[in-house]
Amino acid sequence: MNALELRAALTLALVYVLRMMGLFMVMPVLAVAAMEYPDYSPLLVGLAVGGYGLTQAALQIPMGMLSDRWGRKPVILLGLTVFALGSFVAASADTMVWMLIGRVLQGAGAIAGAIMALATDISRESQRAKVMAIIGIAIGFSFYLAVLMGPLIAQQWGMAGIFGITGTLAVCCMPLVKWVVPDVTTTASGDTLPKLSQVASLFSSPQLWRLNVSVMVLHMLITLLFVQLPVTLTQFNMTLESHWTIYLPVLAISIVGLVILMGIGRGRTPKTVVITAAGLMMMAFLMLNMQHHREWVVLCAVVMFFTGFNYLEASFPALVSTIAPAGQKGTAMGLYASFQFFGAFMGGTLSGVVTDLWTAKTAYLAGALGAGVWILILFGLKEVNKLKRVVLQAAIDDEKQSAVKTALHQLEGVEEVVVSTADNAIYLKVSREFDLAGAQALLETYTESPASATL
Known part of the structure; x- marks a missing residue:
């Protein structure tokens, strides 16, 4: 680079990192710290933990499309402003209701799509994978850091401290976006941002539907876990600030489990390994539902949960990218993100309702049952070969479209071709055998200028 x-x-x-930490730091803390509020209830706790997911899910696609019209930076700055406002509202809250309002406002700053599109805009095609890898690693790191730091900050400054720090960090991000990130011309494509015209067809796609439901259940389960687990840990006379001593070894061991599962997959994502990972999460909830908790049982259960969660969280986006039709990856990933955040809202709501009506342990049972239904859905998932996406920038006349598609389909390694006159682009899904130079040479016979490529 x-x-x-x-x-x-x-x-x-x-x-x-700074933004996601703000969303995640409250997860291992709120269920215990919220007991100090006068209107405390398990339902309000669940809604407060997962409430950000509802607005994130609703605004993920619209904010991404808006960045195509207004520009990336204005939308990102708007999202950070709304996120900071929600953080400060939650920090000043003296009731659960106001905290919930703050969390919903936090979620309204849905800028994930705009950030990814900006990352695409500023990078050359040969370096884009490295840029995305850096951001992807940062997202995973932010979650682990937040889980460890949240209890420590809450013990020192309470919930107001967590939300206050979160809002301050969001404000600090604004000058970075404004002056440090380079200014670029918006160059969105169908493989970068969602398009409204594609939503209906991808929403009902049998394989993408399974992956969307999967990420929804995945985040429903982790939200449900973090609504219940902090309360469970207090049964072992563990104070809130000591919870990190459980989370640190659990996360470290689960990363080893992740490496083992990835090694079994050998660079692919076999259905058997996917189902095994989901099965580990189901077993974890069944163990947590045991009537007489023992510390070692809880520890083993959480290790199993995070082993499965880490593997699936890393694997599902790659599957969506592979399965999504050429030229429609942006829409597919937008839908995927919306289901992901809606899952967080569902997890908080389900946990709160079940705990209010029955018991906290019943909420663990509800998670296990949800995971069982999810595993049945995963049996219908088809294994696919890993394919690469290539975008060829070329202006093709309407009368030549059919001939261009036919010619490209005949090239070795080309699996799918979509010609978009609106984007002046040709979207390809290709295997390792694909010859980029040959495809560019072929297109030169149909256009007056050479075709540039984006990988």
């Missing part, structure tokens, strides 16, 4: 790309990648990764 050149200096410009490295600066942009590190800055956007930092923005992602």
Whole structure:
């Protein structure tokens, strides 16, 4: 990467880390700390933990499309402003209701799509995978850091401290976006941002539907876990600030489990390993539902849960990218993200309702039953070969479209071709055997200028 790309990648990764930490730091804390509020109830706790997911899910696609019209930076700055406002509302809350309002406002700053599109805009095609990898690593790191830091900050400054720090960090991100990230011309494509015209067809796609439901259940389960687990840990006379001593070894061991599962997959995502990972999560909830908790049982259950969660969280986006039709990856990932955040809202709501009506342990049982239904859905998932996406920028006349598609389909390694006159682009899904130079040479016979490529 050149200096410009490295600066942009590190800055956007930092923005992602600071913002996601703000969303995640409350998860291992709120269920215990919220007991101090006068209107405390398990339902309000669940809604407060997962409430951000409802507005994130609703606004993920619209905000991404808006960044195509207004520009990336204005939308990102708007989202950070709304997120900071929600954080400060939650920080000043003296009731659960006001905290819930703050969490919903936090979620309204849905800028994930705009950040990813900006990362695409500022990077060359040959370096784009590295830029995305840096941001992806930052997202995973932010979750682990938040889980460890949340209890420590809450013990020192309470819930107001967590939300106050979160809002301050969001404000600090604004000058980074404004002046450190390079200014670029918006160059969105169907593989970058969602398009409204594609939503209906992808929503009902049998394989994408299974993956969307899967990520929804995945985040429903982790939200449900973090509504209940902090309360469970207090049964072992553990104070809130000591919870990190459980989370740190659990996360470390689960990463080893993740490496083992990935090694079994050998670079692919076999259905058997996917179902095994989901099965680990189901077993974890069944163990947590045991009537007489023992500390070692809880520890083993949480390790199993995070082993499965880490593997599926890393694997599902790659599956969506592979299965999504050429030229429609942006829409597919937008829908995927919306289901992901809606799952967080469902997890908090389900946990609160079940705990209110029955008991906290029944909420663990509800999670196990949900995971069981999910595993049945996963049996219908088809294994696919990993394919790469290529975008060829070329202006093709309407009368030549059919001939171009036929010619490209005949090239070795080409699995799918979509010609978009609106984008002046040709979207390909290709295997390792694909010859990019040959495809560009072929297109030169149909256009007056050479075709540039984006990988």
